[in-house]
Amino acid sequence: MAGTPRTILRLEGLALFTIASVAFSYTGLSWWLYAALFLLPDVSFVAYGAGPRLGAMIYNILHTMIGPALLIGIGLFLASPLLLGLAAIWAAHIGFDRMLGYGLKYATGFSDTHLGRIGRDRAGA
Template structure:
């Protein structure tokens, strides 16, 4: 059986990974030479996926997870590198930075059971009792 501190260690490590992703992706964006206005304008873009929750928790989780998984920005960055497209690299960096920021704050990928159920644990007001 694990103690409370031992159980919190994986969650802490995942949050630290999020911090690292946020910082490194932001630095990567700086290397693209693109405008910081673009970064500011698009940083919260993936959160538009919240609108999918109007269709219910299952479709909401699918859309949210699609835009909050590192797979999308990794593929976009790969394309940007292969095609030598700084814009693709910049967009991938912004996207990855957003994901890292969310993870750092404890917002994980969602389960179909509801918005508050994430791979990093329960979020929101009900988290304290969970």
């Protein structure tokens, strides 16, 4: 992944991070909660201890917008600032990762992502 598509995808990540962070501010929840939970989806790295296939699957489940979108829907239905805030933190984390070039993982290894190869031996990234 290089050139204009790479730039657009990273800007898209920045937009998601920014919008989700602003949305969090409207929940009235503590920024300490935001700080404490922001990196929580990265606990999924532990699943790589069981192998790259399971690691990629767990990582991808926690790094797609499906979970936050469902949580937003439930939060809106229940009028729950807590659920909306948790969804915003989760979405902000995903946007931040995308902004930095971290994409969804392939089962071939942690460095192989839908946004291109990451790490020291990346090509064109």
